[in-house]
Amino acid sequence: MDVSIVIPTWNNCERLPRTLEVISRSVVPPALEWEVVLVNNNSPDDTSRVAQEFSDRLPLLYVEEPRQGLSRARNRGLRAASGKLIVFADDDVTPQPQWLATYWSAYKEKPHGFYFGGPVVSEYEKGPPPQELLRFAPASLRGLDWGLEPRVLAAGERFLPANWACPAAALRAAGDFDTGLGLDPSLGTRRIGEGLDLWKRLRNCGMSGYYLPDAGVVHFVPAEKCSLRFCGGSVEANGVYWVSSDDFVPFLNSAEWPRLRSWCTNESVAVAGVPFKLFVKIASQWGRWIVSLARGREAYEEYITLRFCVGVMKGYREKSKLS
Secondary structure, eight states: OOEEEEEEESSOTTTHHHHHHHHHTSOOOTTOOEEEEEEEOSOSSSHHHHHHHTTTTSOEEEEEOOSOOHHHHHHHHHHHOOOSEEEEEOTTEEEOTTHHHHHHHHHHHOOSSEEEEOOEEEEETTOOOOHHHHTTSOHHHHOBOOOSSOEEOOTTOOOOTTEEEEEHHHHHHHOOOOTTSSOOGGGSSOOOOHHHHHHHHHHHTTOEEEEOTTSOEEEEEOGGGSSHHHHHHHHHHHHHHHHHHOOOOHHHHSTTOTTHHHHHSOOSOEETTEEHHHHHHHHHHHHHHHHHHHTTOOOHHHHHHHHHHHHHHHHHHHHHHHO
């Protein structure tokens, strides 16, 4: 088997057919042996019916992962996949016609030392959110575009988990997705970082990310995600992940937040494992947010900064409980 496309899905039988239909019309290089590994992650809807409908239109391998969690579903897909190259996609993307061929061509040219990714264009259900909100939104909402030329990723650049590919041998060497990270509806709280964590391990194995502008997908963004509350939840999850991993976090590493790190960095004076100055920052930021609202402002920046600091506090508390 040459290529395995791994698609985890949860409770999304309405849009999943669109993704599978577009993939079925992909440009397939001559003699390419490929498969689509569809992982049903304990969906309560008609996902199994959708899989059955596409079984004669795609080289489809349908598997189930009863344990909730995106990382568990991806790991189940990896165990089932037999391709030399693993392509990861979400169940709500629309790949470009050359998507599969572009990934396969890049792998043949660079079979060792690289993992690959392409651009992601957001398709908003009810139009894009305000630009001021997009400034603080996660990349999964904004989309991703590293330019028009194929190239190695620069420091601080990453792909999106909805659209990337990696040699199977490299994934086996780096290890599974961390099941303590990533979306999991059963937790009742947002978790991120499963992609960041795995890419870090790939880099530690000597791999580099290589950007492919022709391997693009369109990613559907439902209206409920285009809200300040959703963006705040994502940023809060960023804060938790940063403490647990001490890894790259786009929000904290942004040039717009050079002073925020000093408030979030651990120090000797701590309460329940949380830096005392972080409590001060949260209190002051909460006050700024309330005052801004009282003045009739949207207060995006104040709210987002507050949620990030709360996430960092939660991260320190979790870390303290484990130590």
